[in-house]
Amino acid sequence: MNYYAGIDLGGTKIYGIIINESGEILARDKIKVGENKEIESVIELIEKCYKNALDKSGLKESDIKTIGIAVPSAVNVESGILLNAPNLGWKDVKIGLMLKERLGKPVYTDNDVNMGTFGEYSFGKAKNHKNLYGIFAGTGVGGGYISGGKLERGIGFTAGEVGHLTVKIDGPRCNCGNNGCLEAIAGKIGIINYLKKKVDIKGKQTLLDAISPEWRNGIGSSALRKAIQGKDKLVIKAVNKSAIAIGIACAGIINLIGVDAIIVGGGIIEEMADIYMPIIKSTIKKYSIAGGSDNVEIIQSELGDDAVALGAAWSATRPENIKYLIK
Amino acid sequence: MNYYAGIDLGGTKIYGIIINESGEILARDKIKVGENKEIESVIELIEKCYKNALDKSGLKESDIKTIGIAVPSAVNVESGILLNAPNLGWKDVKIGLMLKERLGKPVYTDNDVNMGTFGEYSFGKAKNHKNLYGIFAGTGVGGGYISGGKLERGIGFTAGEVGHLTVKIDGPRCNCGNNGCLEAIAGKIGIINYLKKKVDIKGKQTLLDAISPEWRNGIGSSALRKAIQGKDKLVIKAVNKSAIAIGIACAGIINLIGVDAIIVGGGIIEEMADIYMPIIKSTIKKYSIAGGSDNVEIIQSELGDDAVALGAAWSATRPENIKYLIK
Numbered sequence: 001m002n003y004y005a006g007i008d009l010g011g012t013k014i015y016g017i018i019i020n021e022s023g024e025i026l027a028r029d030k031i032k033v034g035e036n037k038e039i040e041s042v043i044e045l046i047e048k049c050y051k052n053a054l055d056k057s058g059l060k061e062s063d064i065k066t067i068g069i070a071v072p073s074a075v076n077v078e079s080g081i082l083l084n085a086p087n088l089g090w091k092d093v094k095i096g097l098m099l100k101e102r103l104g105k106p107v108y109t110d111n112d113v114n115m116g117t118f119g120e121y122s123f124g125k126a127k128n129h130k131n132l133y134g135i136f137a138g139t140g141v142g143g144g145y146i147s148g149g150k151l152e153r154g155i156g157f158t159a160g161e162v163g164h165l166t167v168k169i170d171g172p173r174c175n176c177g178n179n180g181c182l183e184a185i186a187g188k189i190g191i192i193n194y195l196k197k198k199v200d201i202k203g204k205q206t207l208l209d210a211i212s213p214e215w216r217n218g219i220g221s222s223a224l225r226k227a228i229q230g231k232d233k234l235v236i237k238a239v240n241k242s243a244i245a246i247g248i249a250c251a252g253i254i255n256l257i258g259v260d261a262i263i264v265g266g267g268i269i270e271e272m273a274d275i276y277m278p279i280i281k282s283t284i285k286k287y288s289i290a291g292g293s294d295n296v297e298i299i300q301s302e303l304g305d306d307a308v309a310l311g312a313a314w315s316a317t318r319p320e321n322i323k324y325l326i327k
Numbered sequence: 328m329n330y331y332a333g334i335d336l337g338g339t340k341i342y343g344i345i346i347n348e349s350g351e352i353l354a355r356d357k358i359k360v361g362e363n364k365e366i367e368s369v370i371e372l373i374e375k376c377y378k379n380a381l382d383k384s385g386l387k388e389s390d391i392k393t394i395g396i397a398v399p400s401a402v403n404v405e406s407g408i409l410l411n412a413p414n415l416g417w418k419d420v421k422i423g424l425m426l427k428e429r430l431g432k433p434v435y436t437d438n439d440v441n442m443g444t445f446g447e448y449s450f451g452k453a454k455n456h457k458n459l460y461g462i463f464a465g466t467g468v469g470g471g472y473i474s475g476g477k478l479e480r481g482i483g484f485t486a487g488e489v490g491h492l493t494v495k496i497d498g499p500r501c502n503c504g505n506n507g508c509l510e511a512i513a514g515k516i517g518i519i520n521y522l523k524k525k526v527d528i529k530g531k532q533t534l535l536d537a538i539s540p541e542w543r544n545g546i547g548s549s550a551l552r553k554a555i556q557g558k559d560k561l562v563i564k565a566v567n568k569s570a571i572a573i574g575i576a577c578a579g580i581i582n583l584i585g586v587d588a589i590i591v592g593g594g595i596i597e598e599m600a601d602i603y604m605p606i607i608k609s610t611i612k613k614y615s616i617a618g619g620s621d622n623v624e625i626i627q628s629e630l631g632d633d634a635v636a637l638g639a640a641w642s643a644t645r646p647e648n649i650k651y652l653i654k
Contacts, residue, residue, distance in 0.1 A: 074617050145584050154585015158619030161582040166575045168496040248493045255488040258481015290401050292485030
């Protein structure tokens with residue numbers, strides 16, 4: 001039996017898994033990334049996470065054939081170069097090569113949300129939908145596109161960047177510098193900006209001042225849920241706008257390219273699925289032309305934290321990706 | 328040598344061509360569709376157009392192997408059924424079968440803009456771009472998607488419906504019933520609606536009252552150009568908004584799926600390419616994330632009226648479409 005490792009590198013945590021050749025997860029490990037995000041230090045943490053997971057699996061190092069790493073950045077998968085990860089403050093980092101040299105295994109590198117979508121396609125509820133789009137909403141919004149059963153990266157490695165689909169010309173400012181991106185309305189970034197405008201400029205009230213006083217600097221999905229349970233009108237409206245915008249983006253995907261299925265997930269949707277999913281589904285139906293969504297499955301992700309690391313580990317084993325392994 | 332016919336059925340005209348097996352056009356014919364759009368009458372006109380083109384080509388009926396027909400509607404290509412063509416007032420018409428019975432040849436039926444995109448892919452400047460999106464702007468806005476060298480129709484046969492991509496939540500009303508569709512801003516429909524709002528409600532002035540007094544009911548692209556040449560501020564602004572919206576939709580496509588090339592065409596872009604193309608290109612650059620458009624070719628269509636009929640004629644000959652011929 002062959003075994004493989006998968007690593008999900010985020011701005012605040014590293015999540016590592018070991019799988020067997022059926023894709024079953026044998027062990028997991030999670031390590032926090034602190035304030036120190038220097039490349040050398042983070043690479044050391046990745047090694048630690050990998051070795052912890054390996055120890056827990058009971059396997060030897062020589063049992064592991066390949067390592068897949070998912071990073072929060074567009075990636076040149078051919079060269080294993082992370083192009084730009086604002087959450088880490090990294091640009092043009094040869095992470096594939098660095099890990100290969102550190103860990104002594106062939107390394108495959110790709111974008112985290114691409115890998116999450118591929119994980120869902122390979123092992124989740126979206127299995128066997130060969131034309132699939134994944135949309136994941138948390139602080140920002142990311143996605144991935146499976147076309148004909150293969151991950152489509154795009155000529156500039158930016159396919160899947162649904163967070164920067166313009167859904168509202170002249171809409172709210174996005175961190176990318178443009179206005180009206182999906183992320184600027186539907187991500188927690190967008191929700192916070194909406195609340196700031198209403199509270200700080202228009203003088204409206206929100207329960208978040210009590211639930212999570214530092215909400216302007218970032219907020220947990222569970223705090224949003226609590227505010228909604230407390231009937232906070234502003235938060236209800238902001239989350240409603242977020243869900244509608246996601247539904248509109250999904251309908252846009254159906255109108256543009258006609259996928260078989262869309263899988264949605266990520267922190268805010270997982271936490272508030274009972275609110276998000278009905279709005280997303282009804283919005284898709286309304287905005288898809290000529291019944292185009294009637295046969296499209298709208299699936300809620302259930303792999304959670306495993307999706308990205310699993311997608312990364314599995315991708316490194318796929319025949320179509322062997323040419324991308326840094327050996 | 329084998330020969331094939333292609334028909335482009337529109338709401339106001341029928342355009343027919345005869346091609347040889349290299350895709351060279353041997354003859355063309357064009358017939359107006361008048362007020363009478365009853366199915367039987369229009370089928371007669373199609374037959375006439377086909378036979379006129381055949382006469383001009385100097386070929387015999389027995390030389391023609393197949394007929395491809397493009398219609399202004401979503402199409403179930405498997406059954407050759409036109410689903411809904413508001414320009415003709417037709418719904419659920421078995422046009423493939425009717426033409427096959429009338430003309431005695433195997434018939435392939437598909438959407439007109441899909442066929443235009445496929446024509447451009449097969450013979451135009453977009454040749455060899457295996458991941459290609461086509462956007463065509465006239466009265467409305469339509470498109471087509473070539474994925475991996477094949478036309479992608481989508482599970483509900485609605486792929487390519489870029490005209491109904493929402494680019495402005497809560498934006499102008501579209502004929503489809505939703506708000507903020509690309510078509511409602513970028514098509515002539517959208518341009519006219521903008522002008523009506525400014526002239527009829529806000530009391531502003533436009534040269535169109537002199538150039539084309541019936542502009543509220545429809546307008547030629549050349550009249551728009553004349554108004555711009557006369558420095559009509561309203562028309563300049565409306566066309567500018569149209570071009571920006573098309574650029575934003577193109578950037579959206581690049582961010583979502585990362586195509587190799589986008590081909591743009593259609594009446595208003597062909598007539599005002601010097602205005603449209605620079606705005607479209609600069610908007611794409613601004614709205615594409617992380618340099619995603621740097622290697623994407625933005626191509627202006629040059630096949631003009633031939634594109635759709637050529638795409639239809641050629642599609643009927645493709646191995647992947649033989650199963651869709653109504654025999």
